[in-house]
Amino acid sequence: MKFPEYSERLTNxxxxxxxxxxxxxxxxKRYKHVLGVEEAALELAEANQVDLAEASLAALLHDxxxxxxxxxxxxxxxxxxxxxxxxxxSPAIWHGPAAAQIGRDRFGITNPSILKAVAxxxxxxxxxxxxxxxxxxxxxxxxxxxxxxxxxxRKLAKKDLDQACLYQMAETIAHLAQERKAIYYESLxxxxxxxxxxxx
Ligand SMILES: [Fe+2]
Ligand SMILES: [Fe+2]
Numbered sequence: 001m002k003f004p005e006y007s008e009r010l011t012n013x014x015x016x017x018x019x020x021x022x023x024x025x026x027x028x029k030r031y032k033h034v035l036g037v038e039e040a041a042l043e044l045a046e047a048n049q050v051d052l053a054e055a056s057l058a059a060l061l062h063d064x065x066x067x068x069x070x071x072x073x074x075x076x077x078x079x080x081x082x083x084x085x086x087x088x089x090s091p092a093i094w095h096g097p098a099a100a101q102i103g104r105d106r107f108g109i110t111n112p113s114i115l116k117a118v119a120x121x122x123x124x125x126x127x128x129x130x131x132x133x134x135x136x137x138x139x140x141x142x143x144x145x146x147x148x149x150x151x152x153x154r155k156l157a158k159k160d161l162d163q164a165c166l167y168q169m170a171e172t173i174a175h176l177a178q179e180r181k182a183i184y185y186e187s188l189x190x191x192x193x194x195x196x197x198x199x200x
Contacts, residue, residue: 001039001042003015003038003042003056004042004052004053004056005053006018006053006056006057007053010053010054010057010109010111010114011057011103011107011108011109012107012108013107013108015056015057015060018057018060018061018107019060022034022060022064025064025067025068026063026064026066026067027067030063030066030067032144033063033142033144034059034060034062034063036142036143036144036145037059037062037063037135037138037139037142038055038056038059038060038138039142039143040059040137040138040141040142040143041055041056041058041059041134041135041138042055042056042059043138044134044137044138044157044161045131045134047158048130048133048134048161049130050130050131050134051131054111054113054114054131055131055134055135055138057109057114058114058117058118058131058134058135059135059138061099061100061102061103061107061109061114061118062096062099062117062118062121062135062139063095063099064099064102064103065094065095065098065099065102066091066095066099068095068098070090070091070094072098073091073094073095073098074086074087074091074094074098076094076097076098076101076102077093077094077095077096077097077098077101079101080097080098080100080101080104080119081097081119085185088182088184088185089123089184092122093122093123093184093187094122095122096118096119096120096121096122096123097119097122099118099119100115100116100118100119103115103118113129113131113132114131116129116132117129117131117132117134117135117136118135120132120136120190121135121136121139123184123186123187123190124136124165124168124169124186124187124190124191124194125186125190126189126190126193126194127193128165130161133161133162133164133165134161136165136168137153137157137161137164137165137168140153140164140168141153141154141157141164149167149171152167153167153168153171162194162197162198163198165194166191166194166195166198169187169190169191169194170191172187173187173188173191
């Protein structure tokens with residue numbers, strides 16, 4: 001696979017340098033997952049007319065904060081969102097906005113589409129542009145994923161990226177509810193907005 005190069009307009013780091021930093025930052029299993037997400041994101045980007053360098057950069061950044069300690073992660077996420085209600089959530093949602101803040105601070109990323117795609121990959125959002133949809137879906141269907149429903153998600157992703165996103169939102173919420181876990185309010189807002197948009 002040929003990987004895109006990052007222009008100076010996008011970031012102050014090269015893809016190779018970012019991979020080196022990522023390797024130091026996350027577990028080996030997570031590193032492999034991130035490479036899988038990049039591959040899936042590039043495929044989806046190509047099929048959906050999304051810039052390949054933006055898709056690659058968003059994918060390599062998306063879980064950058066995931067193995068940080070929760071307090072640091074939440075601190076970064078709060079700086080990024082300015083939303084105190086984030087405290088109602090957990091590391092599972094904080095690592096998205098935390099990674100966006102790292103992208104902004106450490107890697108000089110200013111592209112709002114990349115930052116938002118990374119920030120909302122954990123929560124989803126009522127408004128997601130094509131890049132956000134590509135990253136959100138790639139994270140769910142990358143080759144290393146193995147769970148009930150992944151085949152359906154992969155099929156949907158090939159046919160209709162919007163339906164793939166809504167499928168993931170619904171499955172994630174259903175799974176959390178089944179485990180009697182709280183659902184972050186912004187995830188419910190996103191799900192409701194997407195239902196309205198796609199089912200009306
Ligand atoms: Fe993540
Ligand atoms: Fe991920």
